[in-house]
Every structure is written in C-alpha cells, then in structure tokens.
Amino acid sequence: MEKNKILAKIITQIEGNPEKLDDFLVSNKENKISKIIGFTGSPGSGKSTLISSITDFLRNQNKKVAILAIDPKSPLSRGAFFGDRIRMQKHYLDSNVFIRSISGNTKSGVNPAVPSISKVFEASGFDYILIESVGTGQSEIDLSFFVDVLVLVLSPGDGDDVQFLKAGILEVADIYAVNKSDTAGYDKFFNLLKSQPIFDKGKPLVRVSGISSEGIPGLCKIIDELWRKFFEEGKLTKKRKKALLKQAELFLIDKLEEIINSENIMNFNSLKEAKDFLISQILESGRDNV
Ligand SMILES: Nc1nc2c(ncn2[C@@H]2O[C@H](COP(=O)(O)OP(=O)(O)OP(=O)(O)O)[C@@H](O)[C@H]2O)c(=O)[nH]1
Ligand SMILES: [Mg+2]
Structure with a gap:
C-alpha cells in the first residue's frame, strides 16, 4: 500500500484511541525531531492561506511537511469535513506533503489525540508539522501545550474585535503574524497593534501576506x-512532557463529564462523598480506558 495511505489509516486509529500510539512507534527508526508549529487566530484571518504559502516555501527547501487542520465544526465521524481543501489543493499532488483534518469537537477543548498524531508524523520523517486551529478561548490555549511554537494569525478584519485581542491567547502565542499585508488599510491596523502594550513585550510581530x-x-x-x-x-523537552500531562487532563475531563452526566449516581450526601465517588469511578473505569 502507498506510504501516505498507510499513514492515513494509522492516524484514523490513533484519533479514535491515542493510546494505540505505542503499537505503532515500536518500529520507528527515523529518530528525527519534527518542528511542531501551531497556527491559530479568528475565523478568516488567513491561517490556511498562510500555511499553504509557508508549505510552498518549505517545499522549495525540500522539507517534508505534514498539515493537521483541527476543525471545530466537523462531526465526530471519520473522514471529517475538510473546509480548507480548496486552499490546500495544489499540495495534495505532492507526496511529501500530508494533509489531514480532525475534529476538535471534544467537550474539554482541543482534540486530545493531537500530540499522538504529531508523534506519528514525526516517526514518519516529516520535518515540519503545521497545525491549524480555529476558535477563541480554551481550545486555542490548549493548543499551545501541543505545539513547539505557536503563531497567532491576526488580520485587519480583527480590528474591531477587542474581545479577541483581550483573550488569553495573546499571552501564550510566541509569534504574531499580522496577515493580509497586501490589503488597503493594513498599515493602520499594523501600527495600531504595534502601539498596544501587549505587543511590546519583545515577541515578534511579523508583517505577512499569505x-x-x-x-x-x-x-x-x-x-x-x-x-x-x-x-x-x-x-522543548519540557513542553513535550507537559503535552502528555495536558493530554491526560483532557481525557480525565471528558471521563468526569461522562460520569457526572450519567444516571444513578445519587448515593452520596456530602462533597467529600461526591469527590470520593468520582475518584472511585475513575479508578474503576480502568487506567487503560481513561
Ligand atoms: N488579500 C488577502 N486575502 C487573504 C490573505 N490571506 C487569506 N486571505 C483571504 O481571507 C479569506 C480567509 O482565508 P483562510 O486562509 O481560509 O482563513 P482561515 O483563517 O484559514 O479561515 P478559517 O479556517 O475559516 O478559520 C480567504 O478569502 C482568503 O483568500 C492575504 O494575505 N491577503
Ligand atoms: Mg482555515
């Protein structure tokens, strides 16, 4: 079977059960570290276009690129809807670019399978893993745990959205890419951003156009x-260890929610009893299934 088809099948299995990862990594001989770069930002800020443009640049340097799009709108079913297919189209013909979308629809935040999927890409010898995630709030903050470097993509369309600029994502991003430099009114927006105290902390503010x-x-x-x-x-080593903890946390949150929302859990009368009950349920569900 073609290599990329095998990879797609492995990821489908990992997405459903990230703990299966260990079965697949036994034969990893590549032993190469991938650069895992996250791209986040409000809808339409140009993340996919930017990733496509970056992929062009990296391919010209003969780098292998894996792209993972986390789609918050897609159903949890397999073969999730891929909204950015058109923008990425030309890369589909390139066997050294692998594109995959997964659902971000977990209750806890970003899909906890992300780090496991990144490890499969890494084991397959990709130089870069580019991860796109849309949405504001928790899922973006969670993504910062799962990438080596996080790029926040801003565009003039975000100008009025003060809420967005205030969100905690500004603090966790490592680089601010101010996109759509080819559009009218861009300079005003760029200078406005530059004058904000939050952008004055030495983190790179980069002028780009996808x-x-x-x-x-x-x-x-x-x-x-x-x-x-x-x-x-x-x-980086610390970050990747922390990603494992974050992954475990997200699984536990989902498991706890499941327990809380289930029927017949009313045989306790105090906070302590409730807490002990939850802990016992988690333990009972078996470490392997959490
Ligand atoms: N003029 C201009 N338009 C851009 C640029 N980058 C993206 N766009 C346009 O902005 C729109 C949104 O671009 P996308 O790349 O789909 O943005 P996105 O952030 O991936 O969007 P979602 O995945 O829906 O959140 C499209 O119409 C793009 O053509 C740019 O640098 N300049
Ligand atoms: Mg997109």
Whole structure:
C-alpha cells in the first residue's frame, strides 16, 4: 500500500484511541525531531492561506511537511469535513506533503489525540508539522501545550474585535503574524497593534501576506530561530512532557463529564462523598480506558 495511505489509516486509529500510539512507534527508526508549529487566530484571518504559502516555501527547501487542520465544526465521524481543501489543493499532488483534518469537537477543548498524531508524523520523517486551529478561548490555549511554537494569525478584519485581542491567547502565542499585508488599510491596523502594550513585550510581530507571500521567508526564519532556541534551552523537552500531562487532563475531563452526566449516581450526601465517588469511578473505569 502507498506510504501516505498507510499513514492515513494509522492516524484514523490513533484519533479514535491515542493510546494505540505505542503499537505503532515500536518500529520507528527515523529518530528525527519534527518542528511542531501551531497556527491559530479568528475565523478568516488567513491561517490556511498562510500555511499553504509557508508549505510552498518549505517545499522549495525540500522539507517534508505534514498539515493537521483541527476543525471545530466537523462531526465526530471519520473522514471529517475538510473546509480548507480548496486552499490546500495544489499540495495534495505532492507526496511529501500530508494533509489531514480532525475534529476538535471534544467537550474539554482541543482534540486530545493531537500530540499522538504529531508523534506519528514525526516517526514518519516529516520535518515540519503545521497545525491549524480555529476558535477563541480554551481550545486555542490548549493548543499551545501541543505545539513547539505557536503563531497567532491576526488580520485587519480583527480590528474591531477587542474581545479577541483581550483573550488569553495573546499571552501564550510566541509569534504574531499580522496577515493580509497586501490589503488597503493594513498599515493602520499594523501600527495600531504595534502601539498596544501587549505587543511590546519583545515577541515578534511579523508583517505577512499569505496571498502575495510577502514576509513568508522572514516568518519561517523567525519560527526556526525560536524553535532552535527552545530546543537548546531544553524548553522543548519540557513542553513535550507537559503535552502528555495536558493530554491526560483532557481525557480525565471528558471521563468526569461522562460520569457526572450519567444516571444513578445519587448515593452520596456530602462533597467529600461526591469527590470520593468520582475518584472511585475513575479508578474503576480502568487506567487503560481513561
Ligand atoms: N488579500 C488577502 N486575502 C487573504 C490573505 N490571506 C487569506 N486571505 C483571504 O481571507 C479569506 C480567509 O482565508 P483562510 O486562509 O481560509 O482563513 P482561515 O483563517 O484559514 O479561515 P478559517 O479556517 O475559516 O478559520 C480567504 O478569502 C482568503 O483568500 C492575504 O494575505 N491577503
Ligand atoms: Mg482555515
């Protein structure tokens, strides 16, 4: 079977049960570290277009690229809806680019299978894993645990959305990519952002256009430099360990919700009893299934 088809099948199994990962990694001989880069931002800010443009740039350097789009709207069923297919179209013909979308629809936040899927990509020898996630709030913050470097994509369309600019995602992003530099009124927006105290903390604010490709080589250089810095400081190892904890937390949250929403759980009368009950249920459900 063609290599990418095998990869697609493995990911489908991991998405349903991330703990299966260990079965697949036994034969990993590549032993190469991928750069896991997250792209988040409000709907329509241009994440997919930017990822496509970055993929062009990386492919020109002969890098292998895996793209994982987390789609919050898609059903939990297999073969989830892939809204960005058109923008990524040309890359589908390239066997060194692998594109996959998964559902982000878990109650707890971002899909907890993400780090396991990244490990499969890493074991398959991809140089870069580019992860797109849309939405504001918890799922984006969760994504920051699952990537090495997080890029927040802003665009002039976000200008009026003060709520968005206030969200905690600004703090957890490592790089701000201000997209659509080819559009009218862009400079005003860029300068407005630049003058905000939050953008004045030394994190890179980069002028880019996913359409004209302005600033893409510069953005990729900044991503690489930051990744290397995190790697050399040992931050990357810590981050990836923390991702495992976050993954476990997300599973536990989903499991707890399931227990709380189930029937016949009323045989306790105090907070302590309720707490003990939850703990016992978690333990009873078996560590392997949590
Ligand atoms: N002019 C201009 N338009 C852009 C640029 N990047 C994206 N767009 C347009 O903005 C719209 C949204 O782009 P997408 O790449 O789909 O944005 P997205 O953030 O992936 O959107 P969602 O996945 O729906 O959240 C499309 O019409 C793009 O053509 C850019 O750099 N310049
Ligand atoms: Mg998109």
